[in-house]
Amino acid sequence: MAKLLRVDMSEARVAIQELPQYLKGLGGRGLCSALIYHEVDPLCNPIGANNKLVFAPGLLAGTNCANSGRISVGSKSPLTCTIKEANAGGQAAGHLGRIGIAGIVLEGAAQSGRLFKLYVSPKKAELLPADELKGLSNYQTVELLKGQYGEKVSFITIGQAGEYLLSAASVAISDREQRPTRHAGRGGLGAVMGSKGLKAIIVDPGEAKSAPIVDEAKFKEAAKRFAKALQDHPVTSQGLTNYGTAILINIINEAGALPTRNFSSGRFELAERVSGESLNEITTKRKGNCSHGCMTGCIIRCSGDYMDENGAYFSKWPEYETIWAWGPNCGIGDLDAIAKIDRICDDIGVDTIEMGNAIAVAMEAGIKQFGDIEGAIELIEEVGKGTPLGRILGSGAGVVGKVFGVKRVPVVKNQALPAYDPRSIKGMGVTYATSTMGADHTAGYAVGANILKVGGYVDPFAVEGQVDLSRGLQIATAAIDSAGLCLFVAFPMLDIPDALQAVVEMLEAKAGVSMGGEGFQELGKKVLKMEREFNLKAGFGPPHDRLPEFFKLEKLPPHDSVFDIPDEELDKVFNFV
């Protein structure tokens, strides 16, 4: 049975323990949320010593199940003040799964000003002073650690933003090339890590080969069927593989739901220039790789190598959300500029969705003009420097709106909205409003049924059907996030019945339990219930499950749509609790 690694930052002590009863059978998001639910005061200060920060690989981590290497990071969020789980790809989850660690829990806080690093291997776990890493960016930190720990380890780090305790600070996870390009971005969990005084975790898998599996034969057979489903579905074998998540730019722009210039329009006249097709074209022209997996065992490979004008590797492919946040939402139609900003965000350690929104709101306030590339770069660099303006921006879109008196501020529970306007994809509006996480597209990705016609079809402009759609997706997602699977597996899982069956069988085979499709659902519900309960105790109930007023009042071009799902309908999302 995998173990829990408790790290008492106040006393600089580590301890390995058995999983407490209430964490048994849980992994990834489920383990994070259960731990926070059971052990953290919902009214604690998110950057205080009483908050905890959890890193948990999913239930299938460290196996040869395809795309099973997402790592969940959980805490009470300094951005939303709700419970929070943000997950990312990269290598760390697979390594932790192989070592047999179900979760790392940071408790307490180091003395102010002190900085530590945590080394974890099959043989030992130790907390070491790391004051020499102070003020370093993610790339600088990882470069230094690589020299010390070699090329087989993975890193979990924070940049300057995390040290500054900014609410947009992310937690970076290194990819197969040990680059800090995968981020548990949302909710400011990098600030929680910073508040504990932990700069980096080094996960060294050593000789550990695979997480233990009770019924290996059953697992192997199911894993094969699951991989086949991923290879059979067009989204996970062609669309994402060739164009990355940016394939959505043209699709969502065509749907009139691509938020442009701080959510003032649903169409961006320069969308084509920042589309997945353009990304593929520019990469091919510069002789870069268009299909790159961020973790061992990924067969979707939605990432790619963004090459500079001289054909040298510059950064990972910016994702759809990132391209949108800095592109359409800031009025910028230039992929080179977006890749540059994305790399700076990875380096400083900030969530690109929150930051892009923050700067779009600042542009609306007149700090810079929409479309001003140099201006946007200047602003993001302020964040890294920690100037007053940089700190405002790094505190997220909500704070920017408050400080500069902007009326159109797209946040729910103070978390900025992702790249789908809820007025023209109303299922997403329901998810944004009601998710336990604040505005989060990954919490219940209604774009599938509203736009892509994956897993059925619900008219994106209709009122009817959106709540049921979002609820079902939120439950399924909580289970997928607990398994540690990349969310993109949901596309085949929604369309190919055997894909879900295969996942269930892998979970059963690994733990030696019986679960069934019903059990998978129950897992999702159990996780959501705990998250909801925590939020209620933290003071977040139905009045907070709402979109900002302007989505109901301002019509979105080109469809002149408004968000009109009644409040009473929104309040039915959690009717299973």
Place this chain on the structure above:
Amino acid sequence: MAKLLRVDMSEARVAIQELPQYLKGLGGRGLCSALIYHEVDPLCNPIGANNKLVFAPGLLAGTNCANSGRISVGSKSPLTCTIKEANAGGQAAGHLGRIGIAGIVLEGAAQSGRLFKLYVSPKKAELLPADELKGLSNYQTVELLKGQYGEKVSFITIGQAGEYLLSAASVAISDREQRPTRHAGRGGLGAVMGSKGLKAIIVDPGEAKSAPIVDEAKFKEAAKRFAKALQDHPVTSQGLTNYGTAILINIINEAGALPTRNFSSGRFELAERVSGESLNEITTKRKGNCSHGCMTGCIIRCSGDYMDENGAYFSKWPEYETIWAWGPNCGIGDLDAIAKIDRICDDIGVDTIEMGNAIAVAMEAGIKQFGDIEGAIELIEEVGKGTPLGRILGSGAGVVGKVFGVKRVPVVKNQALPAYDPRSIKGMGVTYATSTMGADHTAGYAVGANILKVGGYVDPFAVEGQVDLSRGLQIATAAIDSAGLCLFVAFPMLDIPDALQAVVEMLEAKAGVSMGGEGFQELGKKVLKMEREFNLKAGFGPPHDRLPEFFKLEKLPPHDSVFDIPDEELDKVFNFV
């Protein structure tokens, strides 16, 4: 019957109307809160067109009842996002009462960038363009308006902070000398006024002599008894009259409850230098007036003239809260400096409590050192300039804490705490935690019973009795604020039974109704119930009725006390709702 003046800022139209049924019998805070409760969506954007801003004189305004000239300003607060009423002295309420206006309601919002002024007299009400006032401070604005409207009018204005829509922006009310020294400070109502595009209200009483009174003889007799009670009670005839509210500095310091250097101690080693006694001494030495009333009919006269080193008038006496905020809380022991900062705050138009806390939190973050006078002045001047740092500070202590990652941030519902540490005056802690207004000492001034032994005695360190004390005070205060009486009349009202009786009789005589002491209580309860109900709909319930975590965890020197009133006790405050 007094009328309602509705001002549609979107259409630049004014209309006089009868009071709607739900506002009848209400004035001041009661009228403000009832209007917001009945007409404003609790989830609206506080700086959006759907919020409303109300100015209401109390029920006794415009009569010869002593100290009846408080003006209530009500809205949904941009600082707390709860309902909000802030009241102030000065001349405007008396003038409005005489004119027969029960309330001015600002609705909608002017086109962005446009600025207006509202002129109100017994003959007309008109909204006029006032773009020439753009960017002016309160003193500059008033100076310019005096030239246009003469010396008999009163002004309600905002400074730059209100135009910037900052959450610490106040609404300034001119005093008897037409100086903008009286502020409805709390909750950022100046930002709401700014968001509407209104820079100034000019209230011209013209020939209007007195508000109509149904039973003049009864009123006159009761008013006389009430005035006598004020003259008989030592607090309202000696303490406040000679030393101002600053008489509390030595008292609260002695009690070990004077929050020092951002609530890290309850004693300030330089308290004596900034005490009421020192204020009297320095003023006497410089040949200033130590007893100045801010409104016609004030017989307490807690204010005074702060003279500069050459004996020239410099500013009004800074109040206890202001002296504390910039003195002990910022580690500054210099009255000249505090008076200077106070005048800047009046001029820019910001709440001194919120700003003093904001800068103390910034000092804790290391932006300036505690005790740095020039540094504090520099910071407050940044607010007036609207620099990024100034905007952070002007957004209040909560935002400063968030942006700079400070862990000790003394706010409830995002409103900064006043000058009584809740660990050593626990009754105040109950009021801070549960008030419908966020942390607000005036909402239920338990210092009376906890420290001054006015209206009984409850041990300030005891757990028992504080909830009942705070509840009773919160109810009585809501009624007093509705009458438009200066809250200091509560001292005699708590100790001299005839003082309450006289107030009830004046209210009865003025309106020609029968009310009784019971009716006065019911008025208070009715107002509180509406405010509470609004807040629940806005998403504020029991989990928000809590002090920040550090008050429970960090012991306050010199008594090493913590705030230990159980949450379940706090939840009993509203058991009458």
